[in-house]
Amino acid sequence: MSAPTDQQLIDFVVREARLIDQHRFEEWLELFTEDAYYWMPLEWGQTDPKLVASLMYEDKLLLRIRVERLKGNRTFSQKPKSRCHHVLQTPQVDKRDEAANEYVTWTPMHYVETRYDDQQLYAAWATHTLVVQDSTLKIKLKRVDLVNSEAAFGNIQLFM
Amino acid sequence: MSRYRNNREAVADLVRPTEVHRDVYIDEEVFQLEMEHLFANTWVYVGHESQVAKPGDYFGTTIGLQPILMVRHTDNTVKVLYNRCPHKGTRITTETCGNTGKFFRCPYHAWSFKTDGSLLAIPLKKGYENTGLEESHAGKGMSPVRHVHNYRGFIFAKLNDTGPGFEEFFGESLSSFDNMIDRSPVGKLEVAGGVLRYMHNCNWKMLVENQTDTCHPMVAHESSAGTAIEVFKKAPPGTKKPMAVEIYAPFMAPYEFFEEMGIRVWPNGHGHTGVHHSIHSDYSAIPGYFEKMVAAYGEERARKILGENRHNTVYFPNLMIKGPIQLIRLFKPLAANKTLVESWTFRLVDAPDMLLERTLMYNRLINAPTSVVGHDDLEMYERAQEGLHVDANQWVNVQRLYSKDEQPDVTAETNGTTEWQMRNQFHAWSKFMTMSM
Numbered sequence: 001m002s003a004p005t006d007q008q009l010i011d012f013v014v015r016e017a018r019l020i021d022q023h024r025f026e027e028w029l030e031l032f033t034e035d036a037y038y039w040m041p042l043e044w045g046q047t048d049p050k051l052v053a054s055l056m057y058e059d060k061l062l063l064r065i066r067v068e069r070l071k072g073n074r075t076f077s078q079k080p081k082s083r084c085h086h087v088l089q090t091p092q093v094d095k096r097d098e099a100a101n102e103y104v105t106w107t108p109m110h111y112v113e114t115r116y117d118d119q120q121l122y123a124a125w126a127t128h129t130l131v132v133q134d135s136t137l138k139i140k141l142k143r144v145d146l147v148n149s150e151a152a153f154g155n156i157q158l159f160m
Numbered sequence: 161m162s163r164y165r166n167n168r169e170a171v172a173d174l175v176r177p178t179e180v181h182r183d184v185y186i187d188e189e190v191f192q193l194e195m196e197h198l199f200a201n202t203w204v205y206v207g208h209e210s211q212v213a214k215p216g217d218y219f220g221t222t223i224g225l226q227p228i229l230m231v232r233h234t235d236n237t238v239k240v241l242y243n244r245c246p247h248k249g250t251r252i253t254t255e256t257c258g259n260t261g262k263f264f265r266c267p268y269h270a271w272s273f274k275t276d277g278s279l280l281a282i283p284l285k286k287g288y289e290n291t292g293l294e295e296s297h298a299g300k301g302m303s304p305v306r307h308v309h310n311y312r313g314f315i316f317a318k319l320n321d322t323g324p325g326f327e328e329f330f331g332e333s334l335s336s337f338d339n340m341i342d343r344s345p346v347g348k349l350e351v352a353g354g355v356l357r358y359m360h361n362c363n364w365k366m367l368v369e370n371q372t373d374t375c376h377p378m379v380a381h382e383s384s385a386g387t388a389i390e391v392f393k394k395a396p397p398g399t400k401k402p403m404a405v406e407i408y409a410p411f412m413a414p415y416e417f418f419e420e421m422g423i424r425v426w427p428n429g430h431g432h433t434g435v436h437h438s439i440h441s442d443y444s445a446i447p448g449y450f451e452k453m454v455a456a457y458g459e460e461r462a463r464k465i466l467g468e469n470r471h472n473t474v475y476f477p478n479l480m481i482k483g484p485i486q487l488i489r490l491f492k493p494l495a496a497n498k499t500l501v502e503s504w505t506f507r508l509v510d511a512p513d514m515l516l517e518r519t520l521m522y523n524r525l526i527n528a529p530t531s532v533v534g535h536d537d538l539e540m541y542e543r544a545q546e547g548l549h550v551d552a553n554q555w556v557n558v559q560r561l562y563s564k565d566e567q568p569d570v571t572a573e574t575n576g577t578t579e580w581q582m583r584n585q586f587h588a589w590s591k592f593m594t595m596s597m
Contacts, residue, residue, distance in 0.1 A: 040530065042354050050517045053354040053505065055530045061391065062404055062525075068387045069532055075383035077535035152357035152500055153529035155538055 001135045003098045010091045012137045013105050013128055017086035020159050025067040028159070032060055033131065033138045040144045040160070055149065055156075066159075077157060082115040084158045091128070102140075103130045111160045123147040124160055164189050168597040175590040177566075177583065178559040182548040184589070185363040185556070191496040193593065198477060199224030201323035201592045202428075203309065203316040203330065205479040205490060206230050208506070209238055210313065210350040211257060216275060218264075219257045222492060223319060228305060229253055230315055233275045234262060240305040240317045241277045245269075246298040264302070277302035312341050313349060322596045324428070332571060333430035336473035340483035342465045344508035345456035349486060352507035353520045358529045360501055362541035364478060364493040365585075367501060370537065371472040371480045371489075372433050372581040374418035375560070377411040380540055384532040385411035403444070407522050410439035411533070421471065421576040427569040429476025429588025431581035435573050438471035440484035446514045456510075474581065476588050485519045489527065497545050503527035558582040 004012075012031075019028040032038075040055035049057045058066070069075055087110045095104035107126040112119060129141040144160045164170050164187070171193065174181040183190050204223045207230050211219045218231040220243055227243040229252070243251050245266040252264050252273075263280050264273045272280040279301035282288065293299040307318035309326040314337060316326065323329070341349055360367065370376065377385070388408035392401070401409075410417075422435030434440075453462035469484045478491040486506040491499055505519045526533045548556070561578035568587040574580055 042356070051353065051513060051520065053356055053520050054524055055356075055528050056524065057521075059402075059404075061395075061402060065384070065388045065391050065408075066532060068391055069383050072383045072387060074386075075536075076380065077383075077539035150354075150357070152359040154359045154361065155535050156530045157535055 001132050001137070003096075004103065004130075004132065004137055006093045006096075008137065009093055009103055009105055009130060012130065013091040013107055013126070014088060016128075016139070016142075017088055017109070021085055023070075023081075023083075025070060029060070029063060029067055031137075031139050032063065032142075033133055033140050034060055036060055036138070036140050036142075038063055038142050038144075038159070040146065040149070042149055044145075044149065055146075077155065080115065082113055082157045084114070085112040086110070086160075087112075088126075094127075101131050103137075104128065105130070109160075113156060113158055115155075115157070120154070120156075122156075122160065126160070162189065163187075164193055166597075168594050171597065172590055172594055175586045176555075178562050179555040179557050180586050182554045182556060184586075185365060185545065186496055186548050188496050191363075191493070193597075194493065195224040195226075197593050197596050198589065199226075199493070200319040201596055202477050203307075203318045203323075203326055204477065205475065205488075206240055206308075206315045206317050208313055208349065208351045208504075209310060209315060212238060214259065216259045216261045217257070218253055218260055218275075220251075220253045220255075223305075223317060224493060226319065227251060228317070231260070231264075231275045238308065238310055238315050239276050240308045240315070242303045242305065244302070245271060246279075246301055246303070247271050252302065273302050277304045311337060312347075320596060323592065329428055330430065330475070331426060331428070333426040333432075333473065333475065336432055336470055336481060336483050339465060339468045339470065340481060340486055340506075342457075343453075343483070343486065344511055345452045346510045348509040349506040350509055351504060352516055353505040353523070356503040356523055356528050358501040358503070358527065358534060358538075360499040360538055360541060361497055362499060362538075362545040363496055364491045364499040365589075366541045366544060367489075367491045367499060368474060368476075368478060368480070368585060369558075369582045370541075371474050372423060372431060373579075374421070374423075374433055374577050375415070376540070377418075378413065378415070380536045381411045381533055383536060385409060401444075403518055403521055404525060406443055407518075407525055408533075410442070413439065415577065418576045422573055423576050423578050423581055424571070424573045425581050425584045426571050428591075429585045430474060431584055432470050432473035433576060433581075434469055434471030435576070438469045438484070440471065440482070441469040443484075443518070446512050446518070448512050449515065452511060474585070476585055477592075485522055486515070487519055487523055487527075501527070558586065 038058045039049055042053045089108040091105040091107040094106050105128045111122045124144050124146045127143040130137050131140050174184050207219050212232040215232050215234050218229050220229045229243045230238055230240050233239045250268045270283050274280050305317045309316050385408045392405045421437050423433050424435050425431040473481050481488045488504050490502045503523050505523050507516045558579045561575055
């Protein structure tokens with residue numbers, strides 16, 4: 001792949017959400033570079049993931065642990081399994097830097113997670129930092145800012 | 161129908177030496193009585209003085225269900241006040257924390273109060289002339305909580321005049337606070353990183369009991385900690401164990417590890433796991449830290465401080481601290497079946513940032529609403545909250561390693577898988593529930 005078009009960036013972000021909604025977590029994990037991070041800040045406008053608390057700041061090892069755990073026979077909080085559903089606004093391409101091989105999209109979204117009779121609605125903005133690697137797009141950083149990130153939540157078990 | 165109000169005997173009967181009645185977890189009337197008696201007769205954690213560093217700084221929180229605030233008064237002491245305007249009841253503070261300057265000003269009618277709560281001014285005050293305002297509740301200003309104690313920066317308060325003094329209530333258990341604070345080369349902590357807030361649909365006591373429940377990690381957390389170990393096994397040979405795996409892996413330690421770590425109980429419901437070692441013992445050294453500790457304390461004392469690796473210390477009724485990683489969890493009761501868990505982290509003043517980085521990683525991996533360890537714990541609590549409605553058996557068992565010689569309100573060290581600390585908590589529960597009935 002040479003420089004991706006805006007439409008290719010948009011399609012990538014939309015497909016990423018779909019893989020989560022369909023529980024295709026192995027394929028989803030493949031979308032991340034080996035040095036990627038998935039970040040859910042705790043604070044509004046947070047800039048520091050290490051010396052300020054976050055809901056998640058996970059490298060690929062930690063994401064793989066989550067994905068493997070979801071398959072486990074003794075994963076009690078996933079018996080029965082949660083399901084989830086993303087509604088995305090059309091991703092907006094905020095940055096195209098072909099020389100640095102870095103593309104940033106911004107995607108407002110609603111995310112629903114359900115288990116038993118419980119259904120929770122979350123509103124968030126997803127910021128994807130994407131790179132081209134081996135001719136395909138990959139995620140270097142996925143940042144999810146919940147609108148109410150400091151609120152007291154119950155279990156959030158899948159991926160926004 | 162009122163089963164427990166005005167019935168001291170019925171409340172006392174809920175706790176037996178080795179079992180407790182389910183109503184302590186599921187009955188709303190018992191919960192209300194806990195708020196009125198247990199949370200009023202005991203010293204409850206309010207906050208840390210670094211949250212109110214300068215005069216006028218305030219922080220709003222709760223003791224039981226009572227809205228309170230702590231504030232740094234102009235004389236530099238920390239005051240605790242009930243958070244309502246004495247006029248119409250409006251909550252005084254507009255944000256959770258901030259700086260109010262030299263006085264509080266109610267946003268409703270602009271009554272103002274000094275930072276010790278005393279009435280400063282009322283607009284158009286002549287309307288109260290000859291009305292006897294001085295004699296009214298309103299004329300006295302914001303009500304202070306009278307029993308406040310600052311222990312090396314940690315602020316506790318007791319709402320009632322009933323109940324023991326601070327030193328008598330905590331006694332030797334304060335050694336866990338000492339160890340946490342002494343881990344700073346200058347003996348000082350600061351709240352840092354932000355608070356994780358996690359809502360639990362279960363009774364607050366289930367969380368407190370779980371802090372010294374050493375027979376659940378290898379079972380309930382197999383899916384998270386066990387998977388972490390398995391995934392890391394596939395890393396190329398020679399890969400350095402990441403901080404995250406160091407944090408997860410000890411949850412899968414065998415029963416012997418937890419038996420040998422030991423439990424120490426103290427009077428009044430306090431106690432801790434990890435007398436000899438804990439899940440925090442084998443973390444990698446942080447470069448530069450030991451040298452700073454030696455420079456501050458000398459090598460012998462530095463080794464002694466860092467060699468103490470207590471696991472979880474329960475401060476009855478609703479606080480747990482982890483000294484080795486400067487993390488505390490506050491279990492805030494909201495209803496019989498609803499608890500807000502706040503997990504706070506601290507910076508060791510004058511120690512390397514990497515220590516705070518590890519503490520924050522621990523907090524988000526274990527205590528966040530997005531934590532795979534937290535998910536399975538909450539699943540167990542919620543199942544218990546549901547299961548306790550079974551009428552066929554109305555008792556919860558806390559019998560493990562019980563001996564008929566066991567005395568209440570003593571200091572003792574014992575096997576790390578005992579449920580003595582849970583029995584200790586319920587003995588204290590019964591004592592402080594009934595002492596003002």
